[in-house]
Amino acid sequence: MIAIKLAYKNLVGAGLRTWLNVSVLSFAFVLMIFYNGMIEGWNRQARNDTQDWEIGEGQYWEQSYDRYDPYTFQDAHKPVSEDIAAMIDRGELTPILVRQANMYPEGRMQSVLLKGVDPNQKILKLPTSDLNNVQNGYSAIIGRRMADDAGLKVGDKVLVRWRDKNGMFDAIDINIAAIFKTDVPSVENGQMYLDINVLQEMIGLPNQATLLVAGDNSSLSEIDGWNFKTTDFLLKEFDALIQSKKAGGMVMSGMLLLIALLAIFDTQVLSIFRRQKEIGTYIALGMTRSQVVGIFTVEGGAHSILAAIVGAAYGIPLFLWLDNIGLSFGSSSQDMGIAVADIIYPYYSIGMILSSLLLVVISATIVSYLPARKISKMRPTDALKGKLQ
Amino acid sequence: MSIIKINNLEKQFPVGDGFFTALSDINIEVKKGEFAGLIGPSGSGKTTLLNIIGSLDTPTKGTAEVMGKSIAELSYKQSAGLRNRHIGFIFQTYNLLPVYTVFENVEFSLLLQKMSAVERKKAVMQALEWVGLTDKVDSKPSMLSGGECQRVAIARAMVKRPEIVLADEPTANLDSENSHHILRTMKKLNKELGVTFVFSTHDEKVMQYLDRIIALEDGKVLRDETQEEFAVRKNSQIYKTK
Numbered sequence: 001m002i003a004i005k006l007a008y009k010n011l012v013g014a015g016l017r018t019w020l021n022v023s024v025l026s027f028a029f030v031l032m033i034f035y036n037g038m039i040e041g042w043n044r045q046a047r048n049d050t051q052d053w054e055i056g057e058g059q060y061w062e063q064s065y066d067r068y069d070p071y072t073f074q075d076a077h078k079p080v081s082e083d084i085a086a087m088i089d090r091g092e093l094t095p096i097l098v099r100q101a102n103m104y105p106e107g108r109m110q111s112v113l114l115k116g117v118d119p120n121q122k123i124l125k126l127p128t129s130d131l132n133n134v135q136n137g138y139s140a141i142i143g144r145r146m147a148d149d150a151g152l153k154v155g156d157k158v159l160v161r162w163r164d165k166n167g168m169f170d171a172i173d174i175n176i177a178a179i180f181k182t183d184v185p186s187v188e189n190g191q192m193y194l195d196i197n198v199l200q201e202m203i204g205l206p207n208q209a210t211l212l213v214a215g216d217n218s219s220l221s222e223i224d225g226w227n228f229k230t231t232d233f234l235l236k237e238f239d240a241l242i243q244s245k246k247a248g249g250m251v252m253s254g255m256l257l258l259i260a261l262l263a264i265f266d267t268q269v270l271s272i273f274r275r276q277k278e279i280g281t282y283i284a285l286g287m288t289r290s291q292v293v294g295i296f297t298v299e300g301g302a303h304s305i306l307a308a309i310v311g312a313a314y315g316i317p318l319f320l321w322l323d324n325i326g327l328s329f330g331s332s333s334q335d336m337g338i339a340v341a342d343i344i345y346p347y348y349s350i351g352m353i354l355s356s357l358l359l360v361v362i363s364a365t366i367v368s369y370l371p372a373r374k375i376s377k378m379r380p381t382d383a384l385k386g387k388l389q
Numbered sequence: 390m391s392i393i394k395i396n397n398l399e400k401q402f403p404v405g406d407g408f409f410t411a412l413s414d415i416n417i418e419v420k421k422g423e424f425a426g427l428i429g430p431s432g433s434g435k436t437t438l439l440n441i442i443g444s445l446d447t448p449t450k451g452t453a454e455v456m457g458k459s460i461a462e463l464s465y466k467q468s469a470g471l472r473n474r475h476i477g478f479i480f481q482t483y484n485l486l487p488v489y490t491v492f493e494n495v496e497f498s499l500l501l502q503k504m505s506a507v508e509r510k511k512a513v514m515q516a517l518e519w520v521g522l523t524d525k526v527d528s529k530p531s532m533l534s535g536g537e538c539q540r541v542a543i544a545r546a547m548v549k550r551p552e553i554v555l556a557d558e559p560t561a562n563l564d565s566e567n568s569h570h571i572l573r574t575m576k577k578l579n580k581e582l583g584v585t586f587v588f589s590t591h592d593e594k595v596m597q598y599l600d601r602i603i604a605l606e607d608g609k610v611l612r613d614e615t616q617e618e619f620a621v622r623k624n625s626q627i628y629k630t631k
Binding site (some may be wrong): 002009010012055079277278280281283284285286287288289290380381384 | 440443445446465469470472473474477480482484486487488489491497498500545594618
């Protein structure tokens with residue numbers, strides 16, 4: 001208690017020096033929370049968007065299907081059994097048939113993945129209902145980036161060539177029925193969505209699917225002949241990216257924290273050097289060396305508490321404001337190939353704030369303790385004289 | 390009854406490859422309630438001896454017993470406890486804590502004793518009354534004169550009712566009027582409370598207040614005499630000079 005009281009008095013007494021240290025430390029603290037909040041907000045939004053648009057609550061893959069190996073696509077299809085059909089009817093699953101193809105927008109050849117989807121599905125956010133409002137059967141919906149890359153607009157026709165079940169080439173003009181906007185690039189880059197019945201007919205694989213997307217209300221039980229892939233599996237690349245972003249953020253926050261801690265360390269070294277007489281007086285008045293070390297350690301550590309208070313004073317309104325308006329990463333972020341929303345809303349969890357606070361407090365206390373240890377080697381008689389050690 | 394007992398004390402400090410002997414062959418006994426002073430020129434060993442009595446330092450050889458406890462044998466915690474409860478210090482440069490008020494400076498030793506707030510306040514106010522500073526309780530040391538600062542230091546040393554007060558050149562930074570005021574205050578506390586005072590000084594003004602004067606020279610006791618003996622010797626020296 002006496003150490004806290006003394007530390008408070010000395011910190012307030014030190015005036016500007018204290019507030020400079022506290023300001024730098026509070027800035028590090030706020031920036032750390034802000035950065036982690038942004039990454040977490042992005043993480044949550046991107047995970048939600050990817051689930052909503054692409055992976056649902058998990059996917060059942062036909063056994064030979066590997067989304068990373070296009071050579072598997074040709075044979076990766078399986079009839080939809082009656083049980084599965086019943087689940088599809090109940091809205092628990094939605095089938096997707098995948099086929100590799102080429103399209104020729106403006107005479108250029110471009111690889112494209114044809115995906116047959118149920119126009120009436122409700123599991124994914126894809127606007128598949130647009131496929132119901134088409135004039136002829138060979139219509140598709142594509143994403144905005146895909147449309148921009150291929151120079152396609154709604155109503156345009158584009159020649160598409162594919163292989164049927166026998167490996168024979170076939171081609172047809174496909175009408176662009178709608179262009180949708182999404183924050184998830186992996187559902188639109190090089191992809192074209194057709195009515196699954198139409199695609200089945202084009203390939204000659206009636207009632208067949210490559211994968212089944214599970215919805216909220218699916219029981220996620222084993223389905224014979226289909227491999228279930230969890231959301232964690234399907235998002236592992238994204239998670240790896242988030243982890244690397246977090247690591248990058250930690251390096252940046254760590255450097256800022258290091259500067260702040262260096263300032264505290266420097267202040268403590270200077271303080272112990274300048275206040276030797278005071279240290280000698282404490283000892284003469286009956287304090288043990290460890291009590292004096294405690295005073296200086298608490299004093300340094302108290303910088304972090306003040307930094308948290310100062311940081312909260314301007315950080316809380318700032319975070320609330322950012323939470324309200326979000327932060328735009330600009331249009332360039334849409335070309336990163338990963339899910340990035342136009343506006344990211346940061347997410348601050350109590351755990352993240354507390355762990356950041358704990359990190360700042362512990363590290364500030366450690367850097368305060370290191371120079372304070374010197375006191376325990378000081379001769380009280382020399383300290384009283386203010387002799388250089 | 391001896392409150393301080395020093396036998397064959399020697400104190401050496403390492404200097405370069407060798408040692409400097411600051412004190413040698415010191416044999417002194419100080420009784421409870423004495424108002425004694427160590428006098429001598431700079432470097433005679435006054436402060437070193439005072440530091441050993443105050444358990445801020447230890448002897449190289451011999452023994453120094455304070456209140457029956459051998460200074461050399463005390464652990465660090467025990468010597469801190471001895472200083473906190475039984476020994477008060479008064480320094481030449483006051484050594485007040487600048488960020489504390491007068492009240493808080495005086496209160497400091499009592500905080501270490503974990504005394505209750507009510508008891509602390511009572512004791513601090515009484516100590517400040519002894520030195521006539523009850524009107525300055527909320528002042529910071531920077532707002533006080535040198536004399537007032539030293540009176541705060543006396544109150545800080547006295548507030549815990551110690552058995553011994555060690556005053557190292559307490560008047561060196563004060564003018565004549567303040568010096569006499571300080572000395573009268575300490576003498577009064579010595580008489581009223583029976584506290585033992587040991588000074589280190591080369592101030593003539595201090596010497597006239599002392600009951601016992603121990604002269605040191607080159608780390609040895611040159612003379613150990615009462616005020617009367619000191620005065621007679623001084624007068625005879627003056628007479629001889631005339």
